[in-house]
Amino acid sequence: MSEKIGFIINPIAGMGGRVGLKGTDGVLDKALQLGAHPVACQKAEEMFREFSTLSKNHNNLLWVTCSGVMGRTVLEAAGMKNIQIVYSPSGDTTTAHDTQTACKRFLDQHLDLLVFCGGDGTARDIYTIIDKKLPLLGIPAGVKMHSGVFGINTYATAKMLLEFINKRLTIGDVEIMDLDEELYRKGEWKVRLFGVARGIIEPTYIQVGKACFESVSDEEVKDELAEHVKDELEKYKDWLFLFCSGGTIDSIAKKLHIEHTLLGIDAIYQKQLVGRDLNEEQILALLKKYPKAKILLSPIGAQGFIVGRGNLQLSPTVIKKIGIDNFIVVATPSKLIHTPLLRVDTGDKKLNRLFVKQGYFMVVIGYRLSRVVRLQTNSF
Amino acid sequence: MTQITKRNANKFLKNEYDELVKNHFEWNIRVLESGSKPHSIVNGKEVIMMCSNNYLNLSNHPRLIQGAIEAAKKYGAGSGSVRAIAGTLKLHMEVEKRLARFKRTESALIYQTGFAANSGLIPQLVGDGDIVISDELNHGSIIDGVRLTKADRAIFKHRDMGDLERVLKDADRKYRRILIITDGVFSMDGDIAPMDKIVKLANEFGAMTYVDDAHGEGVIGEDGRGIGSHFRIEGKIDVEMGTFSKAFGVVGGLIAGSQDLINFAYNKSRTWLLSGSHPPAVSGAQLAAIDVLETESEHVKRLWDNTKYFKNELNSLGFNTGESETPITPVIVGDSSKAKDLSNRLFDEGVFALPIVFPMVARDKARIRTMMNAGLTKNDLDFALDKFEKLGKELSII
Numbered sequence: 001m002s003e004k005i006g007f008i009i010n011p012i013a014g015m016g017g018r019v020g021l022k023g024t025d026g027v028l029d030k031a032l033q034l035g036a037h038p039v040a041c042q043k044a045e046e047m048f049r050e051f052s053t054l055s056k057n058h059n060n061l062l063w064v065t066c067s068g069v070m071g072r073t074v075l076e077a078a079g080m081k082n083i084q085i086v087y088s089p090s091g092d093t094t095t096a097h098d099t100q101t102a103c104k105r106f107l108d109q110h111l112d113l114l115v116f117c118g119g120d121g122t123a124r125d126i127y128t129i130i131d132k133k134l135p136l137l138g139i140p141a142g143v144k145m146h147s148g149v150f151g152i153n154t155y156a157t158a159k160m161l162l163e164f165i166n167k168r169l170t171i172g173d174v175e176i177m178d179l180d181e182e183l184y185r186k187g188e189w190k191v192r193l194f195g196v197a198r199g200i201i202e203p204t205y206i207q208v209g210k211a212c213f214e215s216v217s218d219e220e221v222k223d224e225l226a227e228h229v230k231d232e233l234e235k236y237k238d239w240l241f242l243f244c245s246g247g248t249i250d251s252i253a254k255k256l257h258i259e260h261t262l263l264g265i266d267a268i269y270q271k272q273l274v275g276r277d278l279n280e281e282q283i284l285a286l287l288k289k290y291p292k293a294k295i296l297l298s299p300i301g302a303q304g305f306i307v308g309r310g311n312l313q314l315s316p317t318v319i320k321k322i323g324i325d326n327f328i329v330v331a332t333p334s335k336l337i338h339t340p341l342l343r344v345d346t347g348d349k350k351l352n353r354l355f356v357k358q359g360y361f362m363v364v365i366g367y368r369l370s371r372v373v374r375l376q377t378n379s380f
Numbered sequence: 381m382t383q384i385t386k387r388n389a390n391k392f393l394k395n396e397y398d399e400l401v402k403n404h405f406e407w408n409i410r411v412l413e414s415g416s417k418p419h420s421i422v423n424g425k426e427v428i429m430m431c432s433n434n435y436l437n438l439s440n441h442p443r444l445i446q447g448a449i450e451a452a453k454k455y456g457a458g459s460g461s462v463r464a465i466a467g468t469l470k471l472h473m474e475v476e477k478r479l480a481r482f483k484r485t486e487s488a489l490i491y492q493t494g495f496a497a498n499s500g501l502i503p504q505l506v507g508d509g510d511i512v513i514s515d516e517l518n519h520g521s522i523i524d525g526v527r528l529t530k531a532d533r534a535i536f537k538h539r540d541m542g543d544l545e546r547v548l549k550d551a552d553r554k555y556r557r558i559l560i561i562t563d564g565v566f567s568m569d570g571d572i573a574p575m576d577k578i579v580k581l582a583n584e585f586g587a588m589t590y591v592d593d594a595h596g597e598g599v600i601g602e603d604g605r606g607i608g609s610h611f612r613i614e615g616k617i618d619v620e621m622g623t624f625s626k627a628f629g630v631v632g633g634l635i636a637g638s639q640d641l642i643n644f645a646y647n648k649s650r651t652w653l654l655s656g657s658h659p660p661a662v663s664g665a666q667l668a669a670i671d672v673l674e675t676e677s678e679h680v681k682r683l684w685d686n687t688k689y690f691k692n693e694l695n696s697l698g699f700n701t702g703e704s705e706t707p708i709t710p711v712i713v714g715d716s717s718k719a720k721d722l723s724n725r726l727f728d729e730g731v732f733a734l735p736i737v738f739p740m741v742a743r744d745k746a747r748i749r750t751m752m753n754a755g756l757t758k759n760d761l762d763f764a765l766d767k768f769e770k771l772g773k774e775l776s777i778i
């Protein structure tokens with residue numbers, strides 16, 4: 001059976017970078033005035049050409065896309081066959097609205113995958129409509145790519161696409177990140193989790209025989225992580241647990257039948273929710289009541305942040321009160337493959353140094369199973 | 381009476397096998413009609429054997445064969461029981477004594493297999509409140525042994541001492557006992573664990589060391605005494621585990637270490653206590669294998685001469701042979717399908733070497749793993765090299 005793959009470009013993504021703007025959300029006119037040229041089409045074409053070279057036979061694939069620069073032009077230029085158009089934008093310049101309308105059409109098409117080209121902003125627009133209904137794969141073209149849906153470059157994206165079609169990669173949770181562009185243009189860097197989408201991931205393998213491996217699903221790995229966290233909750237009965245944001249922690253909470261805020265920090269005491277979507281002040285108040293606390297977090301986004309400037313609730317004061325020793329960092333092995341380093345930026349130099357001094361975390365990757373992951377503490 | 385079929389109890393057997401076949405993950409067993417020889421008859425075809433663990437070709441040594449025959453004649457075909465009850469022959473005790481002398485340790489113990497040693501002993505060495513620290517590329521039998529413990533588990537990056545130290549530092553604060561386990565020679569790449577450094581770190585932190593020297597015994601160290609001898613730290617590794625099934629040319633697991641270790645091990649290892657002991661023929665051959673290693677140094681020497689020659693020639697042909705320091709020489713070809721192709725074509729041309737593919741190794745590091753044999757002649761090696769050159773060019777590897 002041949003795969004049916006959706007494809008969409010945000011043709012204006014990536015234009016700000018060349019003219020010194022960080023992203024084009026809301027400043028498109030300015031970018032165009034400054035003489036920005038579309039790079040997304042170029043990147044997308046590059047990716048499809050790499051894909052053509054890698055895959056000997058892709059003529060059995062069906063491409064579902066939009067007309068013109070939103071898809072068709074690039075696919076044809078790269079020599080793809082079997083193109084079906086499901087949406088045509090009306091104006092000359094395309095907008096987020098076009099992207100989202102096209103995505104609604106894609107949802108009726110029973111696609112196996114939706115490939116898109118753009119930046120974090122495009123990923124957010126698409127995710128808003130697609131949610132977890134379709135797996136996504138992003139060709140990076142924007143200025144900043146913090147979301148986990150992107151390949152690291154066009155070649156890596158082509159390879160992921162091929163391996164997905166060959167069923168050597170599977171589907172799992174990936175994060176969509178949100179960078180405050182208004183602040184970013186002013187030189188301030190604030191990124192937070194926007195949502196958890198379906199994306200292409202490396203399967204986790206366990207050895208079942210001498211030369212025989214079985215891939216285990218992300219779900220099974222998360223079952224193990226949940227089992228591990230359950231043990232910790234039972235072992236530290238009179239401790240408060242802060243469950244941070246992200247797809248991994250959310251899955252763990254669900255498996256333990258604990259309500260959880262995907263994008264926020266919740267407090268759990270003796271397996272009961274005692275605080276939902278907390279801000280810094282509320283966390284500090286809880287820490288007065290429960291002085292012994294552990295914090296459960298998982299790296300989010302493509303950069304492996306566990307504590308970043310975006311996590312304002314996890315302020316330096318909160319971290320110091322809890323203590324680095326009481327961090328429990330968890331991650332699925334498939335995620336760690338692409339996150340060789342964890343990153344921390346608390347916004348407090350002295351506290352950052354404490355993390356630097358430690359230099360690593362023992363990251364829990366299965367039931368009572370952990371491995372060393374190094375820590376990088378600068379911003380970038 | 382109506383019969384209600386609740387469920388089909390056996391359906392999964394076929395379903396799961398079919399699934400394996402569909403994904404090409406099933407084992408196609410190749411049958412040796414000749415015994416494991418440097419030139420073997422495999423599935424009816426004569427091939428040069430480059431994938432057995434019979435490194436020293438001792439399985440064909442007249443003294444081993446003689447040892448097996450004599451022991452069988454004298455003591456019978458079977459041992460009659462598990463070791464603990466009535467299955468310990470004087471011959472078993474003699475092998476253990478000779479093994480300890482060979483390994484230069486206080487004492488030694490024989491298990492049915494290496495697998496039984498790892499899966500039986502490891503779970504006894506650590507428990508709740510302890511931690512096992514493993515190299516990420518450890519052998520499956522270690523992994524299974526570790527799974528049976530109640531201890532926490534941590535993994536360090538392959539042969540990365542900085543990483544090991546980090547885990548140790550973290551573990552030091554949190555655990556009662558710490559056990560570091562590593563393969564001695566890693567069977568995929570043929571590289572060697574830095575055992576001297578591991579022992580040094582372990583001493584600093586009061587951790588116990590356990591090495592699986594399955595591919596090192598009979599191969600590295602003075603006259604094949606293994607990794608302890610290789611690094612000149614004999615007696616400093618707490619548990620040296622190994623097997624008679626590879627270079628020794630017979631079968632059977634072993635551990636060597638202090639008398640305390642051995643007393644503990646045989647009283648606690650469930651695999652040792654609850655499974656029958658070796659038949660006399662096995663022990664007779666084991667004893668002869670130790671004899672041969674102690675008196676005929678030419679086998680180990682020939683293994684290494686062959687290894688050096690073969691590796692050098694492969695390199696000058698332009699093959700990438702990785703980081704190997706032992707008679708296991710990987711020939712890295714890249715893509716999985718290429719490795720499988722090369723292996724099949726080599727077999728057709730009369731060279732038997734298996735492909736190792738993802739996920740055993742990285743996707744772009746698929747390889748043919750060659751294992752040297754002391755019984756191969758220079759002519760044999762030239763023949764094999766010739767085929768490697770020819771096919772390597774045809775498949776655009778070199």
Ligand SMILES: Cc1ncc(COP(=O)(O)O)c(C=O)c1O
Nearest residue numbers: 493494495519521594623625632
């Ligand atoms: C590293 C390692 N350990 C243990 C074993 C198991 O040894 P045995 O064949 O004696 O069960 C093997 C062999 O497959 C091995 O390669």
